[in-house]
Amino acid sequence: MSATTITITSGKGGVGKTxxxxxxxxxxxxSGCKVVCIDGDIGLRNLDVVLGLxxxxxxxxxxxxxxxxxLRQAMIRDKRVPELYLIPxxxxxxxxxxxxxxxxxxxxxxxxxxxxILIDSPAGIERGFRNAIxxxxxxxxxxxxxxxxxxxxxxxxxxxxxxxxxxxxxxINRLNPSMIKRGxxxxxxDVLELLAVQLIGxxxxxxxxxxxxxKGYPVALDGKSRAGQAFHRIAQRLRGKEVPxxxxxxxxxxxxxxxxxxxxxxx
Amino acid sequence: xxxxxxxxxxxxxxxxxxxxxxxxxEWSELVSYLLNQIERDRGFFKGARVALDVGNHILxxxxxxxxxxSFSEFGITLWAVISNxxxxxxxxxDFGLATRLSPVKTERTIRETDTHMLGEPAILVQRTxxxxxxxxxxxxxxxxGDVNPGAEIVASGSIVVWGxxxxxxxxxxxxxxxxxxxxxxxxxxxxxxxxxxxxxxxRQGKPVPxxxxxxxxxxxxxxxxxxxxxx
Numbered sequence: 001m002s003a004t005t006i007t008i009t010s011g012k013g014g015v016g017k018t019x020x021x022x023x024x025x026x027x028x029x030x031s032g033c034k035v036v037c038i039d040g041d042i043g044l045r046n047l048d049v050v051l052g053l054x055x056x057x058x059x060x061x062x063x064x065x066x067x068x069x070x071l072r073q074a075m076i077r078d079k080r081v082p083e084l085y086l087i088p089x090x091x092x093x094x095x096x097x098x099x100x101x102x103x104x105x106x107x108x109x110x111x112x113x114x115x116x117i118l119i120d121s122p123a124g125i126e127r128g129f130r131n132a133i134x135x136x137x138x139x140x141x142x143x144x145x146x147x148x149x150x151x152x153x154x155x156x157x158x159x160x161x162x163x164x165x166x167x168x169x170x171x172i173n174r175l176n177p178s179m180i181k182r183g184x185x186x187x188x189x190d191v192l193e194l195l196a197v198q199l200i201g202x203x204x205x206x207x208x209x210x211x212x213x214x215k216g217y218p219v220a221l222d223g224k225s226r227a228g229q230a231f232h233r234i235a236q237r238l239r240g241k242e243v244p245x246x247x248x249x250x251x252x253x254x255x256x257x258x259x260x261x262x263x264x265x266x267x
Numbered sequence: 268x269x270x271x272x273x274x275x276x277x278x279x280x281x282x283x284x285x286x287x288x289x290x291x292x293e294w295s296e297l298v299s300y301l302l303n304q305i306e307r308d309r310g311f312f313k314g315a316r317v318a319l320d321v322g323n324h325i326l327x328x329x330x331x332x333x334x335x336x337s338f339s340e341f342g343i344t345l346w347a348v349i350s351n352x353x354x355x356x357x358x359x360x361d362f363g364l365a366t367r368l369s370p371v372k373t374e375r376t377i378r379e380t381d382t383h384m385l386g387e388p389a390i391l392v393q394r395t396x397x398x399x400x401x402x403x404x405x406x407x408x409x410x411x412g413d414v415n416p417g418a419e420i421v422a423s424g425s426i427v428v429w430g431x432x433x434x435x436x437x438x439x440x441x442x443x444x445x446x447x448x449x450x451x452x453x454x455x456x457x458x459x460x461x462x463x464x465x466x467x468x469x470r471q472g473k474p475v476p477x478x479x480x481x482x483x484x485x486x487x488x489x490x491x492x493x494x495x496x497x498x
Contacts, residue, residue, distance in 0.1 A: 151398055154415050158397030194415060
């Protein structure tokens with residue numbers, strides 16, 4: 001068994017990296033994979049909260065790197081799913097506590113034991129980002145359909161290419177279909193036209209995500225919500241399955257509707 | 268002809284401008300010696316076209332880039348690097364520099380220039396420039412790919428983008444008002460030619476290739492149309 005290491009990053013903060021990491025980890029674990037997720041956001045940890053494992057932290061990533069515990073001891077098992085583990089970040093330290101080579105060493109130690117290692121990158125392009133992508137086999141960039149998030153995603157994709165970790169794949173998170181129908185939001189086509197990378201999934205905006213984050217119960221766990229289902233489809237694509245891409249962005253105005261009806265009727 | 272005491276760095280005039288020959292020694296020392304020479308004779312070097320003969324020195328891209336930047340601060344254009352090392356030659360080519368001096372022209376070759384265009388220094392960038400990338404070059408810049416918002420190109424000559432231009436471009440950065448900017452799709456964040464700045468308007472309809480130039484002190488942008496016999 002040799003794990004695939006996937007780093008989830010974005011450049012801009014607040015686009016949903018941690019939510020994405022948590023839900024992909026849950027979805028992969030539910031489909032029978034053994035998954036470890038690592039919180040790379042030392043000093044501002046969140047992944048433990050989103051996964052609802054906050055009160056079970058004894059040792060963290062920095063303890064493992066500095067040799068205060070064995071790596072196994074820093075791995076918290078999520079009991080709701082068969083094989084899901086979290087290595088939490090330290091809250092009382094900062095990004096400089098760990099180096100890119102520490103991360104590579106740590107991930108290499110895990111590779112033989114699991115199927116997937118997901119690393120939640122912090123926002124920004126500094127040390128924390130470099131730590132997070134150093135051990136990556138694949139990189140997923142999360143963005144929102146907003147100009148500022150797309151701009152940062154573009155920068156990150158360039159940096160990932162420069163680190164020879166590319167080509168990065170893209171998740172468009174928090175797409176609002178009704179705003180797109182009104183023409184008030186960038187469509188996934190608009191985003192892809194600029195970024196020119198492979199899209200691996202689109203996650204619709206969904207109140208269930210906020211509720212589940214507050215409860216520490218990732219939406220992918222029950223899979224009923226629209227966002228939860230989207231994360232399951234992305235997990236399938238990560239495992240190499242062909243899953244058709246959801247389309248939330250059909251912009252069908254009066255004229256295109258008429259022309260479609262006319263075309264289908266005329267054939 | 269300026270020659271150093273120890274012949275570390277020789278500078279002589281050739282038909283194509285100046286040829287600077289580096290002797291043996293520590294690269295960084297040779298460079299600082301050369302830059303001191305230039306500093307002392309600023310007036311003589313300003314506007315010069317310079318070729319370097321680096322002999323056996325192996326130049327890293329960073330070293331060559333740093334030297335070229337120092338030159339451009341003095342108004343010197345680096346156009347060629349001659350080297351005994353294939354690695355250095357490749358580095359120079361990556362910077363869009365020549366690696367051979369043009370052969371001495373005879374009567375016949377002079378006649379040929381009537382029908383053959385004389386080259387000017389230019390760099391070809393064959394990739395999309397994403398946010399955060401910056402290309403700066405003392406000559407023309409040609410990009411095959413897009414220039415995304417947040418990317419920047421600064422050229423002393425013209426800029427050609429075979430793709431969508433959405434970033435910031437500055438052509439004729441050293442004051443050349445004849446410099447132009449062309450792109451298949453012209454929607455720059457900001458476009459500057461020489462000292463004139465313009466911001467693109469949001470346009471409707473199908474994009475067409477366009478060319479921007481200075482006309483009576485303003486940047487004008489026109490659709491590119493092929494005209495018989497050139498512009």
